[in-house]
Amino acid sequence: MLCRFSQSTLVLSLVAASMLPAIVSAANNNTPAAFSKKANQHNGQTAVHYQFSFANAVHNEALVTVRFSQLPAGPLSLQFSNASPGRYARHDFAKNIYQLTARNSKGEPLPLQRLAPSQWQVSEQDGSVEISYRLYGDHADGTYNQIDHRHAHLNMPATLLWSPDLQQNPISLSFIDHPADWQVATQLPQSTDGRWLATDLDELMDSPLELSRHTVQQWTVASAGKNYQLVLATHHQGTTEDEAVLLAKTKAVVAEQMAVFGELPDFDHGRYVFINDFLPGVTGDGMEHRNSTIVTSNKSLYQANFDQLGTISHEFFHAWNVERIRPASLEPFLYHGGNMSESLWFAEGVTSYYGDLLLKRSGHYSEQAYLALLSRKLNRFIQSPGRQFASALQMSQQAPFVDAAVAVDQHNYGNSYISYYLYGDMLGLALDLTLRQPATERNLDQLMRLMWQRFGKTERPYQTSDLQTALADSSGDQKLAADFFSRYIQGNQLPDFQALFATMGLVLQTKSSTAASAGAVQFRTEDGKLIVAGNSKIGSALYQAGIDRDDVLLQIGRDRLSTEQDWQAALAKLKPGQQVELRYQQYGEERTTRLTLGQDPELELVTMESLGQKPAKAALKRRAAWLDSALKG
Ligand SMILES: [Zn+2]
Numbered sequence: 001m002l003c004r005f006s007q008s009t010l011v012l013s014l015v016a017a018s019m020l021p022a023i024v025s026a027a028n029n030n031t032p033a034a035f036s037k038k039a040n041q042h043n044g045q046t047a048v049h050y051q052f053s054f055a056n057a058v059h060n061e062a063l064v065t066v067r068f069s070q071l072p073a074g075p076l077s078l079q080f081s082n083a084s085p086g087r088y089a090r091h092d093f094a095k096n097i098y099q100l101t102a103r104n105s106k107g108e109p110l111p112l113q114r115l116a117p118s119q120w121q122v123s124e125q126d127g128s129v130e131i132s133y134r135l136y137g138d139h140a141d142g143t144y145n146q147i148d149h150r151h152a153h154l155n156m157p158a159t160l161l162w163s164p165d166l167q168q169n170p171i172s173l174s175f176i177d178h179p180a181d182w183q184v185a186t187q188l189p190q191s192t193d194g195r196w197l198a199t200d201l202d203e204l205m206d207s208p209l210e211l212s213r214h215t216v217q218q219w220t221v222a223s224a225g226k227n228y229q230l231v232l233a234t235h236h237q238g239t240t241e242d243e244a245v246l247l248a249k250t251k252a253v254v255a256e257q258m259a260v261f262g263e264l265p266d267f268d269h270g271r272y273v274f275i276n277d278f279l280p281g282v283t284g285d286g287m288e289h290r291n292s293t294i295v296t297s298n299k300s301l302y303q304a305n306f307d308q309l310g311t312i313s314h315e316f317f318h319a320w321n322v323e324r325i326r327p328a329s330l331e332p333f334l335y336h337g338g339n340m341s342e343s344l345w346f347a348e349g350v351t352s353y354y355g356d357l358l359l360k361r362s363g364h365y366s367e368q369a370y371l372a373l374l375s376r377k378l379n380r381f382i383q384s385p386g387r388q389f390a391s392a393l394q395m396s397q398q399a400p401f402v403d404a405a406v407a408v409d410q411h412n413y414g415n416s417y418i419s420y421y422l423y424g425d426m427l428g429l430a431l432d433l434t435l436r437q438p439a440t441e442r443n444l445d446q447l448m449r450l451m452w453q454r455f456g457k458t459e460r461p462y463q464t465s466d467l468q469t470a471l472a473d474s475s476g477d478q479k480l481a482a483d484f485f486s487r488y489i490q491g492n493q494l495p496d497f498q499a500l501f502a503t504m505g506l507v508l509q510t511k512s513s514t515a516a517s518a519g520a521v522q523f524r525t526e527d528g529k530l531i532v533a534g535n536s537k538i539g540s541a542l543y544q545a546g547i548d549r550d551d552v553l554l555q556i557g558r559d560r561l562s563t564e565q566d567w568q569a570a571l572a573k574l575k576p577g578q579q580v581e582l583r584y585q586q587y588g589e590e591r592t593t594r595l596t597l598g599q600d601p602e603l604e605l606v607t608m609e610s611l612g613q614k615p616a617k618a619a620l621k622r623r624a625a626w627l628d629s630a631l632k633g
Pocket of ligand 1: 314315318351
């Protein structure tokens with residue numbers, strides 16, 4: 001996730017001298033031993049060395065020992081992160097560490113002062129300080145840790161106590177007290193003495209680790225005169241046949257992604273690792289890094305019907321878009337406090353658009369499946385009340401509140417907010433279709449490739465205005481770029497999707513003009529009561545009638561309500577525009593209101609052929625150029 005914009009070449013060459021071209025190799029094969037016996041076995045080649053003991057893995061704990069050496073005189077500052085690159089909300093990771101101790105070079109205890117919830121200080125030291133702490137983790141995803149008898153799944157900002165004074169120094173890692181058959185999957189290189197190496201804190205923070213008994217599959221891809229190794233490290237309970245299918249599908253989508261940009265990124269150590277955890281007790285997620293990704297799912301490949309490919313495709317696209325085509329607002333990344341970015345609609349949303357589109361081009365999705373997926377996304381986007389309140393830029397700035405953020409009070413995001421993933425995804429679609437119109441005959445791939453050449457390859461962070469300039473240059477149409485940005489990026493207008501799809505021989509139409517709707521609503525049932533589970537949507541019949549979250553619906557018209565089926569059956573008897581009485585309970589008090597039903601707004605995207613219409617040849621050609629593999633012909 002982190003950029004190496006200010007990397008010191010001196011530091012890099014010092015570490016490179018001792019690197020092995022290992023990708024995933026066996027960890028030190030120690031048998032479980034007493035929890036902290038080996039804490040002092042550092043070999044001191046780097047000024048910062050972390051050692052992890054997994055002797056207490058069965059209770060979801062690691063013992064972490066970090067030695068800071070070659071220290072100048074004076075106090076040593078220590079910190080735990082409360083933000084993790086790629087996750088935009090704040091997380092107080094320090095809540096999961098305890099029993100911190102500090103020792104000097106002679107092993108004598110040192111006082112450790114806690115200055116703030118995530119900050120400590122050692123006031124007096126003799127050039128070497130060793131800190132140890134217990135780390136608890138039982139949430140495997142792209143942000144947190146899970147340590148158990150099956151694996152150690154580690155995201156570094158949630159793992160490391162670090163010193164701001166030594167951020168630029170090379171760092172090494174070693175692992176002890178784990179089952180003999182565990183291997184290490186990581187983007188980090190390994191030294192000849194078996195330690196894992198990072199050139200500095202930023203590289204280490206960007207390098208998640210998976211220690212487990214997992215399968216390793218790899219292949220070589222030639223790009224721009226170099227060979228790169230791509231590695232699938234998969235920890236799962238599936239079959240070797242599943243692994244073969246996963247490999248074939250991943251290879252196909254990697255090839256389509258490369259075709260968009262014309263080349264692979266120049267991966268830092270000549271390789272890229274997909275770290276897959278498909279296990280019970282794991283939380284579904286994906287997280288991008290510069291030279292690897294974490295992909296987690298609590299379903300097996302079989303159970304999910306290889307749905308994990310959606311995450312794999314999204315995260316690999318990030319190797320270009322966000323890891324290297326990088327918004328200036330994410331640089332430098334603040335491990336303490338996090339960053340606000342107005343560019344997430346592009347960095348995340350356009351990545352989501354391509355994540356799915358390239359699965360269509362690679363053959364994972366049929367045309368019908370892809371159009372059905374677009375229909376679902378278009379429905380969510382077009383029917384979201386949130387668009388009237390904020391632009392894609394402003395929705396991006398909301399990320400710190402919504403990206404796995406935790407709070408106990410109620411919120412109104414269902415009305416006030418649209419995810420920048422969905423918003424940017426749909427704007428990416430609109431922009432791609434706009435560029436592909438007969439008047440322009442360009443496409444979004446050309447913009448992505450220009451952004452790659454200007455900002456990605458050169459690792460020069462971009463501003464929103466750079467994006468508009470690149471659109472003007474790649475389309476050859478300054479007016480189109482200015483218009484698109486002012487209407488849809490700075491503004492919050494809805495693109496005319498019907499017209500855009502028409503030139504592709506596709507029809508976006510209302511699914512049913514006779515079905516009545518009270519608005520999108522979620523229910524829960526408790527003790528035979530039908531309860532509204534989420535906030536009513538602004539503009540819906542329920543909202544107009546004063547119904548909201550936690551209201552108990554008792555009767556609509558002459559039909560009593562106790563299940564969601566009762567509600568659906570009652571609505572099916574009614575027509576759009578009809579008025580009907582609704583009896584309900586709010587804060588324990590029984591009340592009556594009148595509902596004026598609307599038309600079911602659900603849209604569907606279908607081909608003209610499926611409606612018995614004949615699309616123009618040019619439209620079919622345009623559709624094929626958009627959806628078919630870029631590798632054929
Ligand atoms: Zn993403």
